[in-house]
Amino acid sequence: MSGNEQNQDVLQQQLKGKKLSGETLKRYNSLDLESSKIPEAKSSLSSSLDPLFHSDSSIDRALEWSVILKLAFQSIGVVYGDIGTSPLYVFSSIFPNGVTYEEDILGALSLILYTITLIPVIKYVxxxxxxxxxxxxxxxxxYSLICRYSKVGLIPSQQPEDKDVSTFKLDSPDGRTRRASKLKSMLENSNFxxxxxxIATMLGTSMVIGDGVLTPCISGIMILIEVFCLIWSVLSAVGGLKAAAPSALTQGRLVWIAVAILILLFMFQRFGTEKVGNTFAPVLCVWFLFIAGIGIYNFVKYDPTVIRALNxxxxxxxxxxxxxxxxxxxGGVVMCITGGEALFADVGHFSVQxxxxxxxxVTYPALILAYLGQGAFLRNHIDDVSDTFYKSLPHSIYWPVFAVAVLAAIIAxxxxxxxxxxIIQQSLALGCFPQVKIVHTSTKYHGQIYIPEVNNLLMLACVIVTLAFRTTEKLNAYGIAxxxxxxxxxGFxxxxxIMIWKTHILFVIVYVLIIxxxxxxxxSSVLYKFNQGGYLPLAFAMFLxxxxxxxxxxxxKKYHFELEHKISPLKVKETVDETNYHRLPGLAIFxxxxxxxxxxxxxxxxxxxxxxxxxxxxxxxxxLPISKVPVEERFLFRRVKPPDLYVFRCVVRYGYNDKRNEEGPFERLLVERLKEFIRDDSVLSINASKCNRVSTEQCNVELESDCDIHEDAKFLVDRDIEVVEKAFSIGVVHFIGEQDVIAGKGSNIAKRFVIDYAFNFLKRNLRQSSKVLDIPHKRMLKVGMIYEL
Structure with a gap:
């Protein structure tokens, strides 16, 4: 073997197991690219332990399926309350003025069956x-999925190293089609x-939140009021209470009962999705069992020929x-699929499977049977369309079903x-919502969260709407949202x-033409009722x-201002040299x-x-526009030269579902990663310098000097790590930049209003960034500066 080959083998052995994600950085002398931490050599460890952890794959599969089935049970109590209670009012919404032709029942039933099949099942599920x-x-x-694949984000914070994050990568085919590339380029090159x-993402998100305000009032609480009215009408007819019922339970008192139930429902949210799901799931399981059984009963008893509605x-x-x-x-048919978008938004609390x-x-079969039974009942009782559900109940189980219906309406x-x-958590992480506190309510299921401020605001809004409108008749067009x-x-x-899945164009066309x-x-149908209450969800959405x-x-604007006025490495050195500064013992995090x-x-x-x-x-x-970033891939470090300044740059990357500081105190984790970076950066520097200097004639000379290089490098690394450890042991000070923003000179009225009044009002009255980062107050200093935007 020649000397050159031996030298190459030595270099390969030294570099073996190292992911040189910092190689790109070595070609630049700026902070525009960040050096990434070399992943810990845990792949070999995990591979060596594979036989231990995968010795019995059947046990693993059984454990996985047990978790999936448990989540499936919990999802029944959280995801399907709205769509599950739709049989209470769909037919009355479709025929508010009664049924004109008997055959219209089959037409409406066919619309319901195909709408449920097409939208919630085929499209969403x-x-x-x-x-x-x-x-x-x-x-x-x-939106984040599209941003990750193409550069359509408006904040220029992308880094080449982001693509090295394991969860950042997309599972897409290797070959890019011309169509996908063209669409990607068009989006990236168009600011519009x-x-x-x-804007569309914000509007859609605001619509869902606005729907979250109205749904408790319409699908749940207002239905509850009408149900109480039904109880008293039945008791009045049976028990001679006609005179007592109106005075005992007036509409005003019913509204206050609804408000009390609303408050209890929102207070229960603090216990977390798991407890909420485990509590509500049995109720809705019984509910789905009831409506399926009643549907079969009515289908068999009244008119089995309604199966023709499948045509x-x-x-x-x-x-x-x-x-x-x-x-x-x-617009009434839409009521049978309310909650479909929530099914997609809630998947993070559970899993796709x-x-x-x-x-x-559970849900789909029960709903199909329920609507078939109601259609069969209406074929023989055409005048009962305004109260189809309760009139179609068998007398022997009327009150048990009624009790479960009340509970299901509350859960809706x-x-x-x-x-x-x-969605608030996602929008917060992407810079589209003010700072709020995210509480992770489960250690087993990472996506289960609770946001106290949002919960309280939703509760307040629901109470106001309930007190203001009192009946569902004034809110019958909330299907717009x-x-x-x-x-x-x-559309997304x-x-x-086209761009990510690279689906065949025929399937895309079929989806667009049908769904x-x-x-x-x-x-277009729900917009027709805009002036009959449809403006309310839009008003909520516009405000949000x-x-x-x-x-x-x-x-x-703040980010672009900082980007334009950032300090280069050379400027850091000049700033320090121009200032008669002193070095204080300790570690400062800015x-x-x-x-x-x-x-x-x-x-x-x-x-x-x-x-x-x-x-x-x-x-x-x-x-990052992803849900989670592995801890070992979270930190990117770069050293600001000269090395004797001991100034470092660090980018800490989180996904929008990552819990901050869950692995322990942030400062301790940062210091441990910093020491790893110092060691790994030294190895990279040595290997890079050797690769540059090694040639065929110098192989033997370079190999003889390896020991000297390693000793010098080890001394420098040990010295730097000792400085970091000593500084950490003395104490850590956290500097928080408090940037007050004002509109620049010459700004128009709209810009001054947005920056000087609207934004600063939100900033003053909402959670500060120091609370979100969970920084110790005793070791925190704020540095203020005014930005003219």
């Missing part, structure tokens, strides 16, 4: 759930497309007979409440199909969207949102306080 973002769903999950996608011809005949009225009645199992094995809003928590979000989801899904067209028709837009607009470079607030600090700690780390907390 089998297609949209596959577009989850590492297990998380909702409008922002789709980027802005439009962000779509009855839908065509229904529209021929009723024309415009049939189109208007589609668990939701698919619970929907296909749970899907939207849990979904609201999930439901169908709009469904249509928006379809088409982008995912997309049908949703647009439904949307205004808050999200204001926060995101100023967030982007937080900022800027990913590329050192923020301008550092120069402001040094000019006013000419003292630096012995070790200084600039930390940028960055949110």
């Amino acid at each position: 089998f297609i949209v759930l596959q577009a989850n973002d590492n297990g998380d769903g909702g409008t922002f999950a789709l 497309a980027k802005f439009f996608m962000l 779509p011809k009855y839908i065509i005949d229904y529209f021929k007979r009723n024309k415009k009225n049939a189109w208007i009645s589609l 668990s939701v698919q199992i619970s929907m296909c094995c 809003s749970q899907a939207l409440i849990s979904g609201t928590f999930a 439901v169908v709009f979000v469904m249509t928006l989801t379809s 899904l088409v982008l995912v199909m 997309g067209t049908f949703e647009l028709i439904l949307l 969207m205004f808050i999200m837009y204001v926060w995101n607009y100023v967030y982007r 937080y900022s949102e800027l990913v590329h470079g050192i923020p301008p607030i550092f120069k402001h600090y040094v000019e006013n306080v000419p003292a630096l700690h012995s070790v200084l780390v600039f930390v940028s907390v960055k949110s």
Whole structure:
């Protein structure tokens, strides 16, 4: 073997097991690229332990399925309350003025059956759930999935190293089709497309949250009021209580009972999704069992021929007979799929498989049987369409079903409440919502969260709406929010199909022509009732969207300001040299949102306080458009030269579902990763320098000097680690940059209002960043600076 070959073998052995993600960095002398931490050599360890952990794959599969089935059971109590209680009012919503033609019942039943099959089952359960973002769903999950694949985000915080994160990578085919590349380029090169996608995402998210305000009032609590009225009407007729009933339980008292139940429902949220699901799931399981059994009973007893409704011809005949009225009645058909978008948003609390199992094995069959039974009943009792569900109940089980119906009506809003928590967390991490506290309520299921501030605001809004409107008649057009979000989801899904999944164009066309067209028709129908209450969800959505837009607009402006005024490595050295500074013992952590470079607030600090700690780390907390970042891939470090300054840059990457500081105190974890970086960076530097200097003639000389190089490197590494450990042992100080923002000179009225008043009002009255990062107050200092945007 030649000397050159021997030398190459030595280098390969030294580099073996190291992922040189910092190689790109070595070609640049700036902070625009960050060096990444070399992943720990745990792959070999895990592979050596594989026989131990995978000795019995059947046990693993059994354990996995037990967890999936448990989550499927819990999802019944959280996800399906809204769609599960729809048999209480769908037929009365379709025929508010009664049934004109007997055959219209078959037409309406056919519409219901195909709508449930097409939207919640085929679209959401089998297609949209596959577009989850590492297990998380909702409008922002789709948006983040698209952002990860193409550069459509408006904040330029992307780094090449982000693609090295294992959960960042997409499972897509290797060959890019011309269509996918063209669409990707079009989105990346169009500022209008980027802005439009962000606005559409905010609007869709706001619609879901607004739906979360109205659903408890309509699907749950207002139904409860009407049910109480039904009780008293029955008791009055049976027990001679006609005079006593109105005085004992007036409409006003019913409303206050509803408010009390609302408050109890929202207070229960703090116990977490797992306890909520385990508590509510048995009730809804009994409910689905009841409605399925009653449906079979009515189907057999009254008219088994309603099975003819499976023929779509009855839908065509229904529209021929009723024309415009049939189109208007589609707004009532929408009521059978309310909660469909919440199914997607809530998937992060559970899993895709668990939701698919619970929907296909429990919810869908029960709903189909329930509607078939109601259709059969109405064929013989056409005048009872306004109260189909209760009139179709067998007398022997009337009161047990009634009791379960009351409980199910209360639970109906749970899907939207849990979904609201999930999408708020996603929008928060992507810079589209003010800071709020995220409480992870389960150590076993990472996506189960609770947000106290959002929960309290939802409760307050629901109470106000309940007291203001009192009856469902004034809110009968809230389906606008439901169908709009469904249509928006379809639009994003088409982008995912073409750009990420690279789906065959024929399947995309079929999806657009069938599901997309049908949703647009439904949307046009619910918009017809805009002036009959449809404005309310839009008003909620506009208010929430205004808050999200204001926060995101100023967030982007701040980031661009810092990017334009960032301090380069050379400027850091000049700033330090120009200042008669002193070195203080200890470790200082300086937080900022800027990913590329050192923020301008550092120069402001040094000019006013000419003292630096012995070790200084600039930390940028960055949110990636993914749900989770593995702990070992979370930290990116870079050393600011000259080395004797002991100044480091660190980017800490979180996914929007990651819990902050769950592995222990942040500062301790940071120091451990910093020491690892110092060791690994030394190895990279030595190997890079050797690769540059090694040639065929110098092989033997270089190999003889290896020992000297290693000894010098070891001495430098040990010295640097000792400095870091000593600084950490003396004490850690956390510097928080407090950037006050004002509109720049010459700004128009709208910009001054957004920045000077709206944003600053939100900032003053909402949670501060130091609380979100869980920084110890006794060791925290705030450094203020004014940004003119």
